[in-house]
Amino acid sequence: MTAGKSWAAVTAAAVTVVFGWTEWRTWTASRDALPLGATDPRPIVYGECVLVLGNPLPILHRWRVRIAVRSTDPDRARFVFSGGAVRSKISEAQMMADYAVHELGVPARNVVIEDKSRTTVENITYSAPMMADSPAIKIASDTFHARRARMILRDESPALADKLVRARDYRPGEWGPLHAALVAFECYRERRAHSHSSRSSGGPAEPGH
Missing domain, CATH: 3.40.50.620 (HUPs)
Known part of the structure; x- marks a missing residue:
């Protein structure tokens, strides 16, 4: 396998992993x-x-x-x-x-x-x-x-x-790139909230649920 094909295979595998993780998180x-x-x-x-x-x-x-x-x-x-x-x-x-x-x-x-x-x-x-x-x-x-x-x-x-019922906000693959962006933003938001909580309490924040 040539170097070009190896990089293509690695890239494809990485994209697949990121896509799968994004869909799972969503x-x-x-x-x-x-x-x-x-x-x-x-x-x-x-x-x-x-x-x-x-x-x-x-x-x-x-x-x-x-x-x-x-x-x-x-x-x-x-x-x-x-x-x-x-x-x-x-x-x-x-x-x-x-x-x-x-x-x-x-x-x-x-x-x-x-x-x-x-x-x-x-x-x-x-x-x-x-x-x-x-x-x-x-x-x-x-x-x-x-x-x-x-x-x-x-x-x-x-x-x-107590009256909440799940809406159909998630559809597999819908707006795939946007899902990735939303997951990235959510990770950033959670990290920022965790950091703010740590500073406010003077110690490590408890993990979110």
């Missing part, structure tokens, strides 16, 4: 911070709520809307679009709702808008009253962001968190 994250048994597919419940978290980038918030729509039956669910006006005069929630109704066919009667929040914590805090009477709750966002939102909901409202 798959496991999609099942974190959920009640026991809520990681398995369940029949869609009439009146269930899908909370869709905003993002300033249209390409990302539209992806999140598509995740929301494929996670439920749009005719039977309530969609809470959450996100204030961050980089434009129109709120992220309104932009997502418009896309859902006009492009994806979500009935306008099933849409609720929360347009005050500017952080993930505020997404949860301001949307919680809109989800209180729902029999089941799904959070639609990219996988790691959705996991963080579920953790926040669990901390802020355990009763609502």
Whole structure:
């Protein structure tokens, strides 16, 4: 085998390993911070709520809307679009709702808008009253962001968190390079949080769960 072919084989193997690890990390994250048994597919419940978290980038918030729509039956669910006006005069929630109704066919009667929040914590805090009477709750966002939102909901409202059901945010191979970027960012974010916790406590932080 020539040197060129050897390097090609090594590169291909490395790419395969990175891709597999990325997909595994994303798959496991999609099942974190959920009640026991809520990681398995369940029949869609009439009146269930899908909370869709905003993002300033249209390409990302539209992806999140598509995740929301494929996670439920749009005719039977309530969609809470959450996100204030961050980089434009129109709120992220309104932009997502418009896309859902006009492009994806979500009935306008099933849409609720929360347009005050500017952080993930505020997404949860301001949307919680809109989800209180729902029999089941799904959070639609990219996988790691959705996991963080579920953790926040669990901390802020355990009763609502008990209603959580897994959304279909993870699909094998979907946006492969983006999955790798999101995993890399999540690793950076976790390392930064760990470092901050260590400095704040004056000692090593406990491992995250």
